[in-house]
Amino acid sequence: MNNPILNLSDVRKTYLTEKKERINALDRIDLDIFENDFVCILGPSGCGKSTLLRLVAGLDRDYQGKIFYKGKLLTSSSHEIGMVFQEYSLLPWRNVIDNVVLGPEFLGKGKRERIEIGMQYLRLVGLDAYTKSYPYELSGGMQQRVAIARSLANDPQILLMDEPFGALDAHTRILLQKELLTIWNKNRKTILFVTHSVDEAVYLSDRIVVMSASPGKMLADIPVDMPRPRKRSDPAYGALVTKLLEMLESEAKT
Amino acid sequence: MKKTFNILIYFTIPAIFLIVWMYLAQSIGNKIILPSIEDVLVIMSSPGTSLIGMGSLIDNITISIIRVFCGYVLAVCLAIPLGMLMGYSPLTFKLFHYFLGLFRPIPPLAWVPLVLAWFGVSSLAMFYPFESGSLYVYLRNIKLSMIFIIFIGAFFPILLSTIHGVQGVRTTLIESARTLGGNEWDIFRKILIPAAAPSIVNGMRIGLGVAWMCLVSAEMLPGSISGVGYLIIHAYTVARTDVVIAGMISIGIVGVLLDTIFKAVETNKFSWQKKYR
Ligand SMILES: Nc1ncnc2c1ncn2[C@@H]1O[C@H](COP(=O)(O)OP(=O)(O)OP(=O)(O)O)[C@@H](O)[C@H]1O
Numbered sequence: 238m239n240n241p242i243l244n245l246s247d248v249r250k251t252y253l254t255e256k257k258e259r260i261n262a263l264d265r266i267d268l269d270i271f272e273n274d275f276v277c278i279l280g281p282s283g284c285g286k287s288t289l290l291r292l293v294a295g296l297d298r299d300y301q302g303k304i305f306y307k308g309k310l311l312t313s314s315s316h317e318i319g320m321v322f323q324e325y326s327l328l329p330w331r332n333v334i335d336n337v338v339l340g341p342e343f344l345g346k347g348k349r350e351r352i353e354i355g356m357q358y359l360r361l362v363g364l365d366a367y368t369k370s371y372p373y374e375l376s377g378g379m380q381q382r383v384a385i386a387r388s389l390a391n392d393p394q395i396l397l398m399d400e401p402f403g404a405l406d407a408h409t410r411i412l413l414q415k416e417l418l419t420i421w422n423k424n425r426k427t428i429l430f431v432t433h434s435v436d437e438a439v440y441l442s443d444r445i446v447v448m449s450a451s452p453g454k455m456l457a458d459i460p461v462d463m464p465r466p467r468k469r470s471d472p473a474y475g476a477l478v479t480k481l482l483e484m485l486e487s488e489a490k491t
Numbered sequence: 492m493k494k495t496f497n498i499l500i501y502f503t504i505p506a507i508f509l510i511v512w513m514y515l516a517q518s519i520g521n522k523i524i525l526p527s528i529e530d531v532l533v534i535m536s537s538p539g540t541s542l543i544g545m546g547s548l549i550d551n552i553t554i555s556i557i558r559v560f561c562g563y564v565l566a567v568c569l570a571i572p573l574g575m576l577m578g579y580s581p582l583t584f585k586l587f588h589y590f591l592g593l594f595r596p597i598p599p600l601a602w603v604p605l606v607l608a609w610f611g612v613s614s615l616a617m618f619y620p621f622e623s624g625s626l627y628v629y630l631r632n633i634k635l636s637m638i639f640i641i642f643i644g645a646f647f648p649i650l651l652s653t654i655h656g657v658q659g660v661r662t663t664l665i666e667s668a669r670t671l672g673g674n675e676w677d678i679f680r681k682i683l684i685p686a687a688a689p690s691i692v693n694g695m696r697i698g699l700g701v702a703w704m705c706l707v708s709a710e711m712l713p714g715s716i717s718g719v720g721y722l723i724i725h726a727y728t729v730a731r732t733d734v735v736i737a738g739m740i741s742i743g744i745v746g747v748l749l750d751t752i753f754k755a756v757e758t759n760k761f762s763w764q765k766k767y768r
């Protein structure tokens with residue numbers, strides 16, 4: 238087997254609250270992520286999913302344990318590890334295209350090249366008609382698509398996605414899931430996708446990492462080898478969903 | 492129809508005000524207590540003519556604006572960088588916040604004795620190499636003490652809204668820029684400044700208003716021989732209430748004009764902020 242693109246070994250994270258209480262957000266996380274994989278992290282609210290992604294994104298360096306990216310110790314955020322946030326993160330004073338080209342702009346690419354890249358990814362998410370619109374003129378789902386295009390425009394090696402469809406209605410959500418798989422098929426990024434929806438995890442990923450809350454730790458690591466596109470009516474699909482739900486439920490009881 | 496109604500709405504209160512003024516002026520019949528509207532209008536309508544031997548209204552307003560401008564620019568140049576630092580770095584915030592907080596409640600006028608002790612009647616002419624020429628005479632009109640008072644007035648509103656603006660920038664915006672490969676300087680320039688700009692400009696607007704209001708107190712300082720503030724005080728001592736009122740109206744008009752400029756910038760540049768959820 239080839240080397241993992243991302244390796245977490247014995248990662249722990251405790252938060253100190255304002256009242257000086259310690260919260261074990263992550264406990265003994267050991268995880269290998271391989272290139273081109275679509276991995277979902279599934280867990281109940283508050284189990285430390287966002288915390289884990291923030292560590293991998295290099296946004297929080299206050300933790301124990303080690304995180305390796307391509308064999309090197311991760312020390313800061315970089316344009317090679319992109320992130321789509323749980324909450325809306327577009328710059329409200331920039332229009333859609335100017336938001337999408339932010340990454341290439343930071344990398345010092347010229348204006349023409351930037352716009353070209355930006356348009357390419359806006360087309361990919363189907364929003365090339367909204368180039369000059371402002372974020373507040375878009376619906377929540379459209380904003381999230383722009384945010385995805387913005388991350389992709391940087392051509393990251395790993396794309397971290399923190400419940401990107403969490404705030405959307407069921408219908409839009411399914412549409413965007415399909416769209417995301419199409420995009421992923423086209424350029425095969427490594428994707429680390431956080432969700433608390435069992436269905437979403439089974440529909441999307443090659444592998445599901447199940448987490449449990451307080452302290453947040455890994456419960457199971459389940460490969461999903463059903464062919465895509467997956468059908469929700471498929472018995473194997475239903476069986477896996479049931480299995481995962483039971484796993485989460487029994488954990489919630491204890 | 493709607494339009495005429497709107498215009499009527501705007502003009503009702505001013506019209507009532509003017510009628511009451513006219514009526515009162517007539518029934519009091521004493522120019523020193525309340526001059527008639529016509530007396531004031533005569534002065535306002537020929538702002539270029541010299542008044543009670545102190546130069547014209549226009550001359551005095553110009554010198555006042557230059558003074559305010561000097562103190563204001565100084566305040567902007569210090570308050571914005573300091574405010575950005577204090578808003579961004581908790582350490583700098585702790586370092587300055589409590590200390591500066593002690594000075595904030597002190598009214599600018601309360602600085603007068605200290606300011607006079609420090610600067611006396613020295614003016615910007617101090618920094619001018621020659622002791623003659625029209626520029627020298629002009630610079631001599633801009634006392635350091637005045638600049639200081641105006642500076643104090645403008646400094647705190649600008650500082651506080653800059654800090655507030657920077658602290659209010661959502662961390663998600665900063666962090667998303669970080670994951671896109673932005674370095675600290677990128678984040679400062681492309682995230683913090685534009686995100687905090689509406690608040691900063693709002694502070695600049697309030698600061699300019701306060702600076703303009705500090706003008707009269709600054710121009711009451713010894714050594715002052717011009718400016719609208721001085722004109723008003725001097726006109727009072729020679730019982731020319733009509734000049735006092737004309738001066739006051741000029742101060743009001745200039746204040747409104749300055750504010751309008753800022754308002755225009757705010758509505759033009761920062762329309763995103765209102766619709767932002
Ligand atoms: N800045 C912080 N200070 C203190 N505690 C925190 C902080 N951020 C998160 N926590 C705690 O860490 C735990 C994990 O939080 P996290 O945001 O990672 O959960 P999550 O799995 O992403 O939840 P959700 O699905 O609701 O987004 C929670 O118990 C939370 O209270």
Ligand SMILES: [Mg+2]
Pocket residue numbers: 286287288323399
């Ligand atoms: Mg979360």
